[in-house]
Amino acid sequence: MNEGYLIKKFGNKYFIRIDKNHEIVSTLKEISEKKKIRLGVVSGIGAIKSCVLGFFNPETKEYSEKTFSEYMEITSLTGNITRKEKNTYLHLHLNAAGSDNKTIGGHLVKAVISATSEIVIEEVRGKVNRKFSEEIGLNLIEM
């Protein structure tokens, strides 16, 4: 059955292909939960047709979001997988370039694949939790 992705593990690294019309963040969350990846590093490239990017304002402690709907190359997908209150927590950032080769970037909320993608999750042995900081307004990593 096609779940919208292919995945294969080599050592502590998962090579992942998320397919056309599938969304990156929800797919990576599903994979992390299925494979029980509690701590990991994410990196990837690919092609998207839309994305929603966030920007955190440290003064208001709020995110603003912008939607971009055009064909773009992912020039960098980067981030990590941690835990918050026993749940999988993904923190991803995205840079992407359209036909003018100029990049946009930000905190990745969602992105839909237009052609294909090549993503690697490096699983790390260990556990890092997150806790909400009233002072900062974000879920900070705790060690």
Ligand code: FE
């Ligand atoms: Fe962020």
